[in-house]
Amino acid sequence: MKKTVDVSIPIGPVHPCWKEPIRIKCETAGERVRRAEVELGYMKKGIERIMRGRPWQEVMFLAERVCGICSVIHNMVFIEAMEAISGITVPPRAAYLRVIVNELDRIASHLIANFSYCYTIEHETLAMYLLNVREVVLDNLERITGSRINTAYMIPGGVRFDLSEEDAAALLADLATVEAEMRRYVKMFETGPLIGLRSRGIGILTQEAAIEAHAVGPTARASGIPECDQRLRHPTYRELGFAPVSRTEGDNFARVMVRFDEVFQSIGLIRACIDRLPDGPVRGGGDCGPGEIVYRGEAPRGELAYCIRSDEYGRILDISIRTPSIMNIEACSHYMVRDVTSLADVTSTFISADPCIACTER
Amino acid sequence: MITYLYEKDLRRMKFNILTSTWHDLAVRQIARRLSIDLQRLRLIMIQRFDMSLLENLPARWEAGLRHADTNDPTARELGCELFSRFIPFVEPDEMQTICSETRAEIDNGTPEVQAIDAGKARIREVILS
Numbered sequence: 415m416k417k418t419v420d421v422s423i424p425i426g427p428v429h430p431c432w433k434e435p436i437r438i439k440c441e442t443a444g445e446r447v448r449r450a451e452v453e454l455g456y457m458k459k460g461i462e463r464i465m466r467g468r469p470w471q472e473v474m475f476l477a478e479r480v481c482g483i484c485s486v487i488h489n490m491v492f493i494e495a496m497e498a499i500s501g502i503t504v505p506p507r508a509a510y511l512r513v514i515v516n517e518l519d520r521i522a523s524h525l526i527a528n529f530s531y532c533y534t535i536e537h538e539t540l541a542m543y544l545l546n547v548r549e550v551v552l553d554n555l556e557r558i559t560g561s562r563i564n565t566a567y568m569i570p571g572g573v574r575f576d577l578s579e580e581d582a583a584a585l586l587a588d589l590a591t592v593e594a595e596m597r598r599y600v601k602m603f604e605t606g607p608l609i610g611l612r613s614r615g616i617g618i619l620t621q622e623a624a625i626e627a628h629a630v631g632p633t634a635r636a637s638g639i640p641e642c643d644q645r646l647r648h649p650t651y652r653e654l655g656f657a658p659v660s661r662t663e664g665d666n667f668a669r670v671m672v673r674f675d676e677v678f679q680s681i682g683l684i685r686a687c688i689d690r691l692p693d694g695p696v697r698g699g700g701d702c703g704p705g706e707i708v709y710r711g712e713a714p715r716g717e718l719a720y721c722i723r724s725d726e727y728g729r730i731l732d733i734s735i736r737t738p739s740i741m742n743i744e745a746c747s748h749y750m751v752r753d754v755t756s757l758a759d760v761t762s763t764f765i766s767a768d769p770c771i772a773c774t775e776r
Numbered sequence: 777m778i779t780y781l782y783e784k785d786l787r788r789m790k791f792n793i794l795t796s797t798w799h800d801l802a803v804r805q806i807a808r809r810l811s812i813d814l815q816r817l818r819l820i821m822i823q824r825f826d827m828s829l830l831e832n833l834p835a836r837w838e839a840g841l842r843h844a845d846t847n848d849p850t851a852r853e854l855g856c857e858l859f860s861r862f863i864p865f866v867e868p869d870e871m872q873t874i875c876s877e878t879r880a881e882i883d884n885g886t887p888e889v890q891a892i893d894a895g896k897a898r899i900r901e902v903i904l905s
Contacts, residue, residue, distance in 0.1 A: 451829035455789045464798070552865035556864060625843050626861050628835035721798060736835065744832035 420448075423757060427456045431534045431761045434771035438747060438760065445756050449734055452747045458775045462733055470496055470570075470702045470728045477720075480735060481773045483526060485564050486519035486555075487713040493568045493711035495720045496728070499571070503702030508572035509650045510687045511696060514585075515558060515567050517680040517687075521592070522551045523714035524632075524680075525674040527768040531670050532603075534765045535612040543599050547592055554585050572697035582688050589681050600674045613667035617750040617763030627745035630738045631716020632676065634768050635660045636668035644712035654686050666766040673768070704730030713738050713747050715768050737773035790822040793830045802834040806863065808853065810900055820903060824865070835861050850882065851875050854895045865903045874898050 421442050427435035435456035441448045457517035461480055465473045477492040478485035490512060493773055497504065503513075525548040533543035552562045559565035567573055577585075603609055619629060623636040634642045645651040659675040661668040700764040706723040716738030746767040751760050794803055795818075807817045821830060829836075840862030845852040860871035878895035882888050 422814045451826040453784070453786065454827045454831070455784075455786070458789075626836070627832065627838060629837040732797060736798060740828075741835050744828040744836075747826070747828050774828075 425760060427453075429761070431530075431765060432771075433530060436743075436769070436771050438751075438764065440751070440760055441756065442477065442757060447751055447754050447757060447760060450747045450751045450760070452743060454771070454775055457771060459772070461776050462735060463731045465730050466557075468730055470674045470724065470730060473730045473733070474569070475564075475566060478566060479728075480737065480776050481770055482563055483770060484519060484523045484718075484773075486516050486567065487711055487718055489515055489566060491569050491709055491711035491713075491718050491720050492722075493570055494711065495707050495722050496570055496702045497700070497725055498709055499660055499705035499707050500700060500703040500728075501570045501667050502702075503698060505572055505580070505695050505698045506692045507576075507694045508696045508698070510675065510691050511558075511573045511577055512568055513650050513654070514577070514684050514687045515555065515565065515573075516684050518551055518555050518558070518716045519565075520745065521677050521680045522548050524677050525551065525634070525770075527714070528603075528670055528673050529534075530765050530768075531666070531762065532609075534762045535609065537606065537609060540599060540602055540609075541604075545597070547595055547599070550592055554588055557581055569697070569736070570702055571700040572695070574697075575695045577688075577691070580702075582691070586688060588684065589684060593678065593681050594672070594705040596677055600671075603670065603674065610667070612759075613616040613665065613670065613760060613766075614663075615665050615667075616759050617666045617746075617754060617766055618664045619745055619750050621662075623749040624664070624745060627749060628741045628775075629716075630741050631713070631768075632659075632669055632672040633742045633745060634716065637664035642717065644710050644717050649693045651683075654683055656683065666763055669766045669768075715742060715773070717741075717768060735776055737776060739770040739773040742767045743769045743774055786827060787822055790825075790827060790830055791818065793827065794818050794821060794833075798834045799830070802837040806837065810859075810903065811896075812900060812903065816904070820865075823895060829864075833863070850888075850892065851880055853892045854878060855901060859899060859903075870902060871899070874884075 423440045423442055424437055425440060426432055426437040437453040439451045461476055465476050469565050469769060474489060474492055478489040525544050529541045530542040542737060555565060558581060559567040564685055596685045619637045622637045624634045624639055630642050638660060640658040643658035645656050646658065659679055661672055704724055704726045708719060708721045710719045711719055718738055719736040721734040722730060723728055746764055750763050754763060794800060803818060804814060807814045840858040844857035844862055854875055856871050856875045859865045860868045874895055879889050881891040
């Protein structure tokens with residue numbers, strides 16, 4: 415008689431495929447995963463508590479330290495929230511520069527996410543190619559903002575530095591190189607037979623499940639929910655005629671491909687911004703005042719929301735941050751990895767959702 | 777007594793998650809909707825849900841309010857999908873039974889308010905059991 419063994423197999427907290435510590439307990443029947451449970455708490459920063467009672471000048475630096483990979487969007491959402499509270503307007507040139515930096519950050523984040531996926535499914539060659547391209551993107555972030563990771567580029571009423579014509583030309587030249595190389599790598603990913611075996615039809619997140627778990631970002635867009643993209647509601651992106659990328663398969667392959675497609679989309683958005691970049695100042699100034707707001711922006715991983723209450727001196731009385739990985743990790747552990755046929759697919763499926771534990775535990 | 781190296785007591789961390797600003801707001805709304813004592817509801821959540829679901833609770837609650845039971849007013853009143861799919865307190869089959877029995881009671885002439893109240897009481901009973 416065939417014996418069925420139910421075992422609880424822990425993956426993590428330390429695992430070669432994880433960038434950060436998290437533990438997934440998989441209840442298995444043979445190789446099949448019946449359900450999974452997530453344990454957090456290995457890298458809690460308590461950053462929201464540190465932020466409370468501090469002036470916005472300190473909190474803006476803390477905000478981008480919530481996540482090292484997508485630090486620009488944390489800076490952007492916090493600053494735009496403070497601007498909305500205080501009625502500060504941004505000069506048009508600064509608004510376009512914000513989009514350029516934000517999209518560069520998105521490209522860097524998507525490249526490291528897809529690097530991780532390729533690394534997890536043991537396609538190290540493609541993984542290293544992607545990491546190599548990411549360097550070019552980070553160099554450009556440094557050229558514009560002076561820093562590769564925590565840029566602190568956006569301030570209330572504008573941005574810190576203008577973009578010179580020479581820097582814009584160098585950025586466009588680098589983007590042309592990135593685009594050409596990326597076309598080759600995407601073709602490798604799309605046509606690789608082993609990649610297909612590890613990615614297509616695995617870790618499926620249906621549209622209904624994505625809605626239930628409030629999945630966001632490329633994870634939701636790969637399951638046919640394009641309207642979840644917060645850039646659709648951002649005035650500068652609307653001026654640029656932004657339309658989200660979306661697929662319907664909902665599997666690992668779709669999630670990675672959505673990210674690849676968004677890299678090209680971001681390159682297009684940066685080009686459009688440089689084309690239309692208006693003349694004028696990049697700093698309008700303004701004082702941060704009292705108020706309360708829930709402000710949302712589109713991080714590389716999805717909807718990022720800040721709930722802020724400030725006083726008349728611009729001090730942060732209360733703040734709560736909802737990062738996209740919270741939703742996507744939950745969608746992954748309760749829907750994507752449920753009933754995967756092999757335990758080996760748990761790691762790749764988890765990584766395909768681009769989880770950021772630093773964001774989740776903030 | 778055997779203690780497992782990695783089996784930690786997560787109750788304290790789960791409680792911290794539930795009492796953060798956004799989560800506290802959502803938990804209070806759920807408690808009000810279900811007419812369950814706040815502390816009791818927190819305990820139930822800590823016992824039944826894992827940490828990622830607890831972290832995602834406010835987003836699920838908001839998604840549920842927006843998308844659950846959009847076509848059926850009785851199911852919406854009871855929170856059929858809301859408390860089985862979005863916030864998984866009750867097994868979907870069990871919730872379906874409660875929902876269809878409530879509908880049957882309304883069809884048999886029981887006043888709607890009374891039938892829905894009875895349905896809500898049954899849901900509460902299942903959650904508290």
